[in-house]
Amino acid sequence: MEFLKTLFDLILISTMVWVAWQALTARALFKSIVLFIAFGLLISLAWVRLNAPDIALAEAAIGSGLTGALLLSALGRMRGMERGWVKQTRKDRSMKNTSVWLQKTIVSTPPSTFLRGLERLSLRILTLVLAIILFWAILSLPETSPGLTEKAIEALPNSGVKNPVTAILLNIRGYDTLLEVAILLLAAVGVWAFSRSTIRKFSNPHNDILLAFVCLILPIMIIVSGYLVWIGADHPGGAFQAGAILGSAGVLWLLSEIRRTDQSLIWLQRIGASFGLAIFLLIALVMMAIGSNFLEYPPKLAKQLILIIEIAATISIGIILASLFLGAHPGSEGDPLPVEETYEDADNQEPQ
Amino acid sequence: MQIIILTAATLLMLTIIAGLIRVIRGPTSADRMMAAQLFGTTGVAILLLLSQALDTQNLQNVALVFALLAAIMGVAFVRRGWLMDRFS
Amino acid sequence: MGLIDYISAFFIIAGLVFFTGGTVGLLRFPDVFTRLHALTKADNLGLGLIIIGLAFHSNNPAQVLKLLFIWLLVLVASSTVCYLIANNALQHGIKPWKK
Numbered sequence: 001m002e003f004l005k006t007l008f009d010l011i012l013i014s015t016m017v018w019v020a021w022q023a024l025t026a027r028a029l030f031k032s033i034v035l036f037i038a039f040g041l042l043i044s045l046a047w048v049r050l051n052a053p054d055i056a057l058a059e060a061a062i063g064s065g066l067t068g069a070l071l072l073s074a075l076g077r078m079r080g081m082e083r084g085w086v087k088q089t090r091k092d093r094s095m096k097n098t099s100v101w102l103q104k105t106i107v108s109t110p111p112s113t114f115l116r117g118l119e120r121l122s123l124r125i126l127t128l129v130l131a132i133i134l135f136w137a138i139l140s141l142p143e144t145s146p147g148l149t150e151k152a153i154e155a156l157p158n159s160g161v162k163n164p165v166t167a168i169l170l171n172i173r174g175y176d177t178l179l180e181v182a183i184l185l186l187a188a189v190g191v192w193a194f195s196r197s198t199i200r201k202f203s204n205p206h207n208d209i210l211l212a213f214v215c216l217i218l219p220i221m222i223i224v225s226g227y228l229v230w231i232g233a234d235h236p237g238g239a240f241q242a243g244a245i246l247g248s249a250g251v252l253w254l255l256s257e258i259r260r261t262d263q264s265l266i267w268l269q270r271i272g273a274s275f276g277l278a279i280f281l282l283i284a285l286v287m288m289a290i291g292s293n294f295l296e297y298p299p300k301l302a303k304q305l306i307l308i309i310e311i312a313a314t315i316s317i318g319i320i321l322a323s324l325f326l327g328a329h330p331g332s333e334g335d336p337l338p339v340e341e342t343y344e345d346a347d348n349q350e351p352q
Numbered sequence: 353m354q355i356i357i358l359t360a361a362t363l364l365m366l367t368i369i370a371g372l373i374r375v376i377r378g379p380t381s382a383d384r385m386m387a388a389q390l391f392g393t394t395g396v397a398i399l400l401l402l403s404q405a406l407d408t409q410n411l412q413n414v415a416l417v418f419a420l421l422a423a424i425m426g427v428a429f430v431r432r433g434w435l436m437d438r439f440s
Numbered sequence: 441m442g443l444i445d446y447i448s449a450f451f452i453i454a455g456l457v458f459f460t461g462g463t464v465g466l467l468r469f470p471d472v473f474t475r476l477h478a479l480t481k482a483d484n485l486g487l488g489l490i491i492i493g494l495a496f497h498s499n500n501p502a503q504v505l506k507l508l509f510i511w512l513l514v515l516v517a518s519s520t521v522c523y524l525i526a527n528n529a530l531q532h533g534i535k536p537w538k539k
C-alpha cells in the first residue's frame with residue numbers, strides 16, 4: 001500500500017515536471033496557457049498529497065480557475081488587437097512602444113555567432129552551478145526542525161477556532177492578513193487606473209443554454225462560498241478560498257454578459273472592495289478601544305469576531321477578483337462609454 | 353479495498369498523461385481546451401478516491417471546488433479566448 | 441473483503457473503464473466533434489460509476505447526498521461547456537469529419 005502511494009507520488013511529480021517543461025517551451029501561446037491550467041490542477045493534487053487541503057482549495061480556485069480565465073481573456077484581446085478587431089486604446093499603443101524600446105536597448109543579442117555561443121555556454125554553466133547549489137542546500141537541511149508547531153497548537157484553544165490554519169491566519173498572525181486584504185484593494189485600484197471600461201457588444205446574444213447554466217450555477221456558487229467560510233473554523237476552508245469562489249461566480253456573470261453596461265455596478269465595486277478592509281480595521285481599532293492591544297481578540301469573543309471578519313473579507317475578495325477580471329475602471333455615472341468592437345465580426349472575415 | 357482505490361487513482365493519473373498528449377498535439381484550440389476539461393473531471397475522480405483512501409472528508413470540498421472551476425475555464429475559453437485561430 | 445467491498449470495487453472498476461475509454465477516444469477520434477462525444481462519456485458515466493462505488497463506503501446519508509451533488513454539478517458544467525464548444529466550433533467553420 002505504501003508502495004502504491006509512492007508510485008502515485010512519483011507519477012505525479014514526473015508529470016508536473018514534464019508539463020512545466022512543455023508549458024515553458026511551447027511555441028503557441030494558447031498551448032502554454034492550457035498547459036499552465038493543467039499544471040495548476042496537478043499542483044493542487046500535490047498539495048493534497050502533502051496534507052495541505054487549505055492550500056489545495058486556494059490553488060484550485062485561484063491558480064487554475066481564475067488565472068486561467070484571466071490569461072484566456074488576455075490572449076483573446078491580444079489576438080483581437082493584432083487582427084484589428086479590437087480598437088487599441090492610447091494606453092495600449094504606448095505600452096507596446098515601451099516594450100519594443102525595451103527589447104531593442106536592454107534585451108539585445110550580440111552581433112557575431114561566436115559571442116552568441118559564448119553567451120549561451122555561460123548561461124548554461126551558471127544555471128548548472130545554481131542547480132548544484134540548490135540541491136546541496138536542500139540536502140543539508142536538518143531532518144526535523146522544531147518550528148513553531150507546538151506553540152501554535154498550544155495557543156489553539158484560546159484562539160476560538162479548531163482549524164490551525166484559520167487560527168494562524170486570522171488570530172495569531174492577523175496583522176499579515178490585514179495587510180494582504182489591503183494589498184488586494186491596492187491591486188484593484190491599480191487596475192482601475194489603467195483603462196476605461198467599454199461597452200462590449202454581445203458576441204452571442206441568444207445563447208440560452210449559457211444563460212440557463214449561469215442562472216443555475218451562480219446561486220450554487222454563492223452557497224458553496226458561504227459553506228466554505230462557515231466550515232473554515234473547524235475544517236479546511238476559510239475566507240480566501242470562499243472569496244476565490246465568489247470571484248469565480250463574478251467572472252462567470254461577467255462572461256455571460258447578462259447586463260449590458262457595467263456602469264451601474266460602480267458603487268457595488270467600490271463599497272464591496274473596501275468593505276473587508278474597513279471591517280477588519282474597525283474590529284482591530286475597537287479592540288484597542290476596549291483595552292486589549294491592536295488586533296488582540298478576547299478569547300470569549302474570538303470565534304464570533306473571526307467569523308465577522310471572514311465574511312467581510314470573503315465579500316471583498318470576491319468583488320476585487322471579479323473587478324480584476326473586468327480589468328477597467330467602471331467609469332462615472334452618466335459618462336458615455338466608448339463602444340468596443342466584438343469578436344463577432346471575425347466570423348464574416350476571410351481566413352488569413 | 354485500499355489497494356483497489358489506490359490503483360484506480362494511479363490509473364486515472366495515467367489517463368491525465370494521455371490527455372496531456374492531446375493538449376500538446378491537438379490541431380485546434382478546441383481540442384486543447386477539451387482535454388483541460390477532462391483533467392478537471394479526472395481530478396474530481398482522483399480526489400474522491402484519495403479522500404476514501406486517506407480517510408479524510410476534507411478532500412470532498414476540494415473536489416467540489418474542482419468541479420466548479422472546470423466550468424469557469426470552459427466558459428472563459430468559449431466566450432473570450434477563442435478567436436479565429438484555426439490551426440493553433 | 442466483504443460483500444460491500446466487492447460491489448464497490450466492481451463499480452469503481454467499471455467507472456475506470458469508461459474513463460479510459462473516454463481518454464482513448466480523445467486521443468484517437470478524427471475531429472473535434474467526435475472527441476467531444478468521447479469526452480462526455482467519461483464525464484457522465486465514468487464519474488457517476490466511481491461515485492456510486494464510493495457511496496457504499498459512506499458513513500451517513502448526508503455524505504452520499506454530497507457525492508451525488510458533486511456528480512450533478514460536474515454533469516451540468518461539462519454538458520454546458522461541451523455544448524458551447526461544439527456550437528462555437530460550428531460557427532467558426534470547423535467542418536465535421538466525413539469518411
